[in-house]
Amino acid sequence: MTLSPEPIDRPQLAAATAPHLMDAGSTTRRMMGDVLLALLPVVATSIWLFRGNAVRVTLLSVGVALLTEAAVCRMRRRKLSLPDGSALITALLLAMSLPPELPSFSVCLGAFVAVALGKQAFGGLGQNLFNPAMVGRAFLMACFPAAMTQWTLPVSTPVATDGVADSAVDAVSAATPLAAAKFSHQFTDLESLLTGNVAGSLGETSAIAIVLGGLWLLLRRAGDWRLTLGMLGAVSIGAVAELLLRGREAGFGWLSHLSSGGVLLGAFFIVTDPVTTPLSARGRWCFGLFVGIIVMVIRLFAGYPEGVMFAVLLGNAVTPLINRWTLPTPVGGPVVLPRQPTSEEGEADA
């Protein structure tokens, strides 16, 4: 009966469930790849600003995170999950959020905790409740509070701003712009905040680099813009409110609030982690706003000068709750239970 030039070889025809067409541009690996690409300018700028320390912290964090991931995969007898890139992203984000002078041992410990406790203890990729990088950082904050708040000016700073700099010393300890504003009412100029020429965590200082990478991340849909916009929006509202209440002199200023501390890195890279944020679009708005509000509450009223890490972890904690409240209702209303089996529904175009 087979007259065709190439008789159809039956065993070759595989059975599978529809759909048989997938969005080639939407894969886990591609999302992770885009996040890594987006992190490139941030990492590069941090190396340019902080030189040796940036290289040291980044390499240690990445090395330990990858080793930990590999070891845990082996222990759990799972397929090696390094190719999905998530451990690498965690390591880079952790490194970018650490102070440049942090001792090597602490960096390693932080990376280990981030991957082992922050992610793998929950069951690996997609299972963790909290952002792994922030778990690692919180652990370090608890263990080494002094080292974690020891800031230095970038190596590339030509002239030290407050005159205490000894030209022979290559790392200058200094207060972060937020701490300076909060505790001694010294305000950093915006230009330094944008280029990153201020004291702070490795990857948090340069607004330009973060926004550049972050826009790529959002444009490629590797992160949801609603999270970013929600967080930046809430911080903006807080900043404007501060200006109105405390006046131009005492307030830190809108752009300064946005571009200092961990807000930008947090808004573009930390809260956009899909795993630890709500599922629905509405939920993601809520999450972004929530984190932004907590950041401003900590900045304006609490003892710490900065609070992105706490805000994100708190947000992660309430994510299941947000999910519960914001899951969409079906078009046409909820299913009526119990219902008649209606296989004979009308005509759905194939």
Next chain:
Amino acid sequence: MNWRTIFGLNVLPDFARGVHPPEHKSRTRDLPIETLTEPEVVTIPLLQHAGAAAECVAQPRQQVTAGELVGRRSASGISANVHASIAGVVQAVTAVPLPNGRRSLAVPIRRLAPGEDSNAVAPVADRLFGGVWAESDIAVARPLDILHAVADAGIVGMGGAAFPTDLKLRTTPERPIETLLVNGCECEPFLTADDRLMREYPAAVVTGARLAQKACGARQIVLAVENNKPEAAAALLAASGQFAGFRITVVSTKYPMGGERQLIPAVFRREVPTSGLPLDLGIAVINVATAAAIAGAVLRGQAMTHRIVTVTGGGVRSPKNLLVPIGTSFQTVIEGCGGVVTDARRVLAGGPMMGFTVTDLTAPVTKGTGGITVLSAAEIDSAEQTACIRCGRCLDTCPLGLAPTRIAHAVKFGDLALAQQNHLAACCECGCCAYECPARIPLVQYIRAGKVELAQSASE
């Protein structure tokens, strides 16, 4: 409401969410409908529709003509007549695999002698769809006669669900039909059969729609076509322009616009109740191919013996829009298109988004088979499955506003109650969620499995 709508850039009717898969329609969209050479054997399944199988009324060795009844609709509830699609001799009833994976009894018919049959008088396509449709004939057709003709001809929905059309058009005083929505949205990638029908035989579609309107008593007809089929829309407009209460609506091109639960909100801004039917809104939906079949049945006495099938995909040598006798095996249809290439991997009944894989090519074309898509190895996605990264893309694309990852994972972990809380039963299996899922979770597979389990637990 998206940003385009807000800025007035997108004035076409649209529904929320959904996806934009690559269309892949260029292989066949400009190929005129061809008629398959009459096959030696056709196998007419007694179950080609939603509901109960028809009862066989043909005797072995009986000689039948094309269009002769071989299966009478079952007296119990929902069912439809089936007819011989070629003239020939009836063979012993056998069981055949259906394109959707089920099995059915079927009546094989062997062609008498090559070329010697009644169809030689006029080409099948002309007989079914061509020529002029006399206005006087339409005017004298009475609603009940139309319904009877439709039922006798065994007409069922040709868009996929294959629900008997006469039952759909039957109105009751309690639930009148206000609007007849004719669905010309062929949203499934690769397929162009409806597009070609609308372009080549718009008069048949328009006539059938008007007859259906008469039968159900609707006050207006809305015929919806996506804006990727401008030729079809123009042809229909030309064919229907002079009739009052007949509106052609161009809607935006998005998958799954052809689903009635998407099309109705897009066109009328009203949602079909999840556990209800379009009838609850006073709307009856028929597909354009069904409309054309109604015209042939009522005005020319043609039973549903043929359908237009798009044979396409990178795995088939010469893709075509083919007019095929019902009951022709997939094997024969594919051979009629030059056979497959060496790296053909999957044969689908339908298109890639909702089509079923066919592994046994003796399966016959049924009334609901709108396309045969043969995918080559290169057309099959090769991204590996990872854990769900909770990105929410499945929620962002689900046209019904469900949380697919929730449903699928509830089914996966055996929590049927949780799956139901997340509206398992509402899912129309359109596949948007799985299309977009970066982790390649087989969401639809889980959801289908969940529905099967639900049905089993309900029957216990």
